[in-house]
Amino acid sequence: MGIVDRYIIKKYLGTFGFILLLLSTVVLVIDVQAKKPRIEENGFQLSEFLTQYYPFWIIYLVMTFMSILVFIAVIFFTSRMANNTEIVAIISSGASFHRFARPYFITSLFIGLFSLVINHYVLPWANIQKNELEAYTMNARKREQIIGSAPVSAQINVNEYIFIHSYNKKEKRGSGFAYRKYDKDKRLVYQLLAAEMYWDDAKQHFVLSSFHEKTVNKDDSEKLTSGAEIFRKFGFPPEELFPDQLLGQTKTTPELLRFIDREREKGNSNLNTYLNELYQRTAMPVSVIVLTFLALALASEKKRGGLGVNLAIGIALAFIFVFSFEALKVVSENKTLPPVVAMWLPNMVFAPLAAILYFRRANQ
Structure with a gap:
């Protein structure tokens, strides 16, 4: 040089x-x-x-x-x-x-x-x-959009869906929870409703309160159960079940590639x-x-x-x-x-x- x-x-x-x-x-x-x-x-x-x-x-x-x-x-x-x-x-x-x-x-x-x-x-x-x-x-308006409560939904895969009437992404807590699973003919086979829900970071699962379960059998008969509390895992943490536009910014490229592949498999169109x-x-x-x-x-x-x-x-x-x-x-x-x-x-x-x-x- x-x-x-x-x-x-x-x-x-x-x-x-x-x-x-x-x-x-x-x-x-x-x-x-x-x-x-x-x-x-x-x-x-x-x-x-x-x-x-x-x-x-x-x-x-x-x-x-x-x-x-x-x-x-x-x-x-x-x-x-x-x-x-x-x-x-x-x-x-x-x-x-x-x-x-x-x-x-x-x-x-x-x-x-x-x-x-x-x-x-x-x-x-x-x-x-x-x-x-x-x-x-x-x-205040923009702050509420990020840390406030709002309805959210998630498609886990082509047959499983989650809906929450009011969910706070910062607190990872919501009310009006509904999980539905369909078979390949789009027939409802399982439903889980809960009045309240939150994510337990320590145990890495959702805690659902005042829940009601419905299982639909092949002969169209139904099995109903309910209780005070139940724990569920849906394959992903709440950040990835209910992603926002900023989520991609916080993942390294290998993590982002894996996340995009999972979202594509789930059928995410966004x-x-x-x-x-x-x-x-x-x-x-x-x-x-x-x-x-x-x-x-x-x-x-x-x-x-x-x-x-x-x-x-x-x-x-x-x-x-x-x-x-x-x-x-x-x-x-x-x-x-x-x-x-x-x-x-x-x-x-x-x-x-x-x-x-x-x-x-x-x-x-």
Whole structure:
């Protein structure tokens, strides 16, 4: 590795680290000031959130906007090099533009691989910690949607169903429980009703109170039983029986793959949310390399207007790129696009653009 390689890698990582630290600090201060009243209204001390929520929230934030941070960093330091005629001097010394771009590729590959590991294995752990308290930073209506009680239902497999009239996901407790099992001809063969239910974490089973059982025999006769309390396991913990949209964020990729397979076997038709999460974990790190070369192509040529013009173009393109992921998630969840296409579409659009601009610049 030559002197120029080390110089550019140092510039890349130094600028990226500075922008990461600066923006994280600014966003953290703004977010704390905005959410402080809600946090205190819910009976928490701000110090609790500064140690138990915000460190994990920062990890989530950084990984969400990693592509923007990389893109802005490369635009910034490459534009300064171009304005100072450093790039002209390097290429005039006999190095090709492709040789000049090599440290950009090495650094972006390192950041991309680092992001890949974080996305697949570390970020889910951080999301578990973050999601424990996130509801208490929201307004009353959104908070109630997450930690309040609501009707839920679950399809265990093609023949077994659970319905709960009012269930609180945080407390894992509900009322108006009904479990029904059908045979292959969709004939009811077993029913279990209970007035109250809750999940026993220690014993890993459901506790059903004031229950009534009905078993339908082959000759259509019925056996009825009732009692004060009964214990049941339905193959899954309540988090997976009644999953919410955030569940996928809290599972490592091997766990998420197993969960998706189980949901597919159960006949769950709302898998796209979890598939989006799965494919985005790889698509976003790849975008680090794509946006690095797009930024290099845009900023390596000295322009009238200098750094300001390049930064304006870079920030606009970076936000379009990242927020297109959010828009495509909605499209995918509505089943307009397959999740794998939706999550890779930004890379599929920007990669050819980056390649065209890069080779145009290299051939000048």
